[in-house]
Amino acid sequence: MRLFLFCIFSKYFRLEDLRVKLEKEGYSNISYIVVNHQGIASQLKYVYLKSKVSEHIPVYQQEENQTDVWTLLNGNKDDFLIYDRCGLLVYHLGLPYSFLTFPYVEEAIKTVYCENKCGNCSLKTLKDEDFCKNVYLATEEKTTEAPQPHHHHDHHHHRHHHHHHHHGHQHLGNGHLSEHPKPEAPDAPEQPPPSGLHHHHGHKGHQRQGHSEN
Template sequence: MCQQQAEDLERLTTSYENIGMTDITFLIVNHVMGAASINELTSRVSFPVYQDDYNLQIQSKLNASIDDLFLYDRCGTLVYHLTKPESLVTHGTMQNKVLTTYLTNPCNCTPDTLSTTVGKTSNQTPTPTPSIRRRRAVAAPTTTCSSNQ
């Protein structure tokens, strides 16, 4: 299932880019037990794939299960934590939540909040710029995968 979900996320990325929604970002956190499948997973997508391990314990820190999806708004605020089946691209709920986050401002980010967040993220002095103010959302769904998926 995870390999298919990765391919579905890649197709979704392409379809969003084709209609000008280029500031939506996906990433995958591969389940700690799925380390053997990391190369296969990364070959299927153009976005980042991170390998969880027993030291990082990303899945545990996020209180996540396999195929969970986390959606963050443009300010880095967690907007949705979707679990299976809602987290699957083919379910429709996930796409609806991505578009809702992209087209609206569910956490009420302001240009100052966004520029401060961007500054903290990039270790630069926060400076609001017109391009940052116009940016709709950066959605970063994260799935955790295992090798038997």
């Protein structure tokens, strides 16, 4: 069984670069799919958009008369929805966190790949387990080798990082969803993000109307 990355995303151009990078690092068997908007304007751009991604990333075009996938999954333009091997939603990243120039999407994929954020998934293979063990050991080595910061006794303000554990999937940016244990957020940039970190105890089937193509 594969680890699923499901993205509702209009800017596909960097997605292939990320796919190749992760594959070279050993993160294999990740499925990517782009869901195009249901509107007429988006349908007219389907062939063009499909030409902008590789054959490894299918672009799904919705029919006008079907139930809108964006609405069903509570997604907005430029959102990433990341599922684990067992099909459980772990991350829902919206703007600005879904910009691929930021590290959030990549770090979220790596977290879902190796950590059981939604409980133990029996579909992780022994090969995956060995790979993730090596990733963990490499991270530990880097942490051990990193120079320790100097401690200054002065009157400067000190930054405190708080990690909160919640139940339900994690949502960053604009949006909602699901009911599975939330992973901690990937480390935030030095600048505070434009929108806050939102935690939801959502319900399956919750819908939000009015998704724009623009």
